[in-house]
Amino acid sequence: MGEPERPIILTPIPGPKARKIIERHHRYVATTTNNPTYAPLVIESGEGVWIRDVDGNILLDFSSGISVLNAGIRNPVVQKAIEEQLKKMWHAAGTDFYNEKQVELAEKLNEIAPGDFEKKTFLSNSGTESVEAALKIARWSTQRKLFIGFIGAFHGRTYGSMSFVASKPVQRSRQFPTMPGVYLAPYPNPYRNPWHIDGYENPDELVNRVIEYIDEYMFNRYVPSEEVAAFLFEPIQGEGGYVIPPKNFFKELKKLADEHDIKLIADEVQSGMGRTGKMFAIEHFGIAPDIICLAKSLGSGIPIGATIFRKEMDFGEPGVHSNTFGGNMVACAAALATIEVLQNGLIQNAAKLEGLFRERLQEMYDKYEIIGDVRGLGLAWGVEFVKDRKTKSYAIEERNKILLECLRRGLVLLGCGVSVIRLIPPLCITDEQAKIGLEIFEEGIKAVIH
Numbered sequence: 001m002g003e004p005e006r007p008i009i010l011t012p013i014p015g016p017k018a019r020k021i022i023e024r025h026h027r028y029v030a031t032t033t034n035n036p037t038y039a040p041l042v043i044e045s046g047e048g049v050w051i052r053d054v055d056g057n058i059l060l061d062f063s064s065g066i067s068v069l070n071a072g073i074r075n076p077v078v079q080k081a082i083e084e085q086l087k088k089m090w091h092a093a094g095t096d097f098y099n100e101k102q103v104e105l106a107e108k109l110n111e112i113a114p115g116d117f118e119k120k121t122f123l124s125n126s127g128t129e130s131v132e133a134a135l136k137i138a139r140w141s142t143q144r145k146l147f148i149g150f151i152g153a154f155h156g157r158t159y160g161s162m163s164f165v166a167s168k169p170v171q172r173s174r175q176f177p178t179m180p181g182v183y184l185a186p187y188p189n190p191y192r193n194p195w196h197i198d199g200y201e202n203p204d205e206l207v208n209r210v211i212e213y214i215d216e217y218m219f220n221r222y223v224p225s226e227e228v229a230a231f232l233f234e235p236i237q238g239e240g241g242y243v244i245p246p247k248n249f250f251k252e253l254k255k256l257a258d259e260h261d262i263k264l265i266a267d268e269v270q271s272g273m274g275r276t277g278k279m280f281a282i283e284h285f286g287i288a289p290d291i292i293c294l295a296k297s298l299g300s301g302i303p304i305g306a307t308i309f310r311k312e313m314d315f316g317e318p319g320v321h322s323n324t325f326g327g328n329m330v331a332c333a334a335a336l337a338t339i340e341v342l343q344n345g346l347i348q349n350a351a352k353l354e355g356l357f358r359e360r361l362q363e364m365y366d367k368y369e370i371i372g373d374v375r376g377l378g379l380a381w382g383v384e385f386v387k388d389r390k391t392k393s394y395a396i397e398e399r400n401k402i403l404l405e406c407l408r409r410g411l412v413l414l415g416c417g418v419s420v421i422r423l424i425p426p427l428c429i430t431d432e433q434a435k436i437g438l439e440i441f442e443e444g445i446k447a448v449i450h
């Protein structure tokens, strides 16, 4: 495709070919989250940070296929590893027979995951499946049945993981009853929390309030702590709005968990694999969880999930848990190559570009009242739009219009939370490309507010 310097826009978006495909899509494909009013993009191909649509427009990717393409679109090292594996064997029933690729991947994941203890890994196909495995490992090893999750979370669409989902009511609608034994606590969202604490100014107060809520109100009243198997949390809430909790939160949560012998499960499906400038987002918070869930970017787009856990928590007994595609050879090859390229400079690049994003987005915050909050780490940024900075009322329509204005100018973005836009480019993005993307983002904002 050849990498351009800037987006190349040849037709209105959606163009004529895209319109026809979108129409067919909605006729034949089940309704999911596709929305033609603010995301009418029909993708044909791509390379690096560039996406070509079916009408020949070339757009800059600030969405990474929902944080899946951290290594870049069709990263050549990952592509080569996939092609080499395709020549040998694709599927080898990794939970019944043995293959070295899955062993290599498990060894690698156990080595790079935080925690100075021995680990094991369960391989699967998606984020939700990696969370389901974590729940089963926690119940199996502790013989406790209850869990605590957090409001604002997203963990997946199957019944176990969905029972912890609390970022949009539509994600649970007409699906009750969900899994019993799941209780939710407020997440220490510095910008919006039930106590109206400014968590940027007073992070410790916010952390204490959440810990106190769990300890005093949940444990002392209706959730017997000795029956809680684990806390399930995202180190950074992704779908919930790229919310970054105060630095101290997970240390305090771990103290509480240790007091009650409760395990910690970090869902790094969206926050992991270098996105925040470290391989795992939890590394910013100085604790090692007992279980880590991965998917999305692990395989650079080849479906794979992984649940890494303390060795002593293993099922031990054959048949308690398994699947068909876990340990898929092509997916494992893609994941091993992805880890290699992330470690060979891309994570560093994400950390390096944090300053540019912080500075440019802060400038926009200073100029445009419609921006209520800017937060981020590495190349994981959320910009929250509000009608009024005092009331913080959600500017949903405006957010959606900004998404469309940016798309029409050649910048691909995704919403999240209620009125947030996430800026999550592939980690191979250059300074120049990042500047161009941020410039288009600002143009998109101006087009909507002026």
Ligand SMILES: Cc1ncc(COP(=O)(O)O)c(C=O)c1O
Pocket (backbone or CB within 6 Å): 126, 127, 128, 129, 131, 154, 155, 156, 157, 234, 238, 239, 267, 268, 269, 270, 271, 295, 296
């Ligand atoms: C934090 C987190 N966990 C789990 C999932 C579910 O992943 P999947 O869609 O691959 O099942 C997602 C998906 O967005 C996620 O962001």
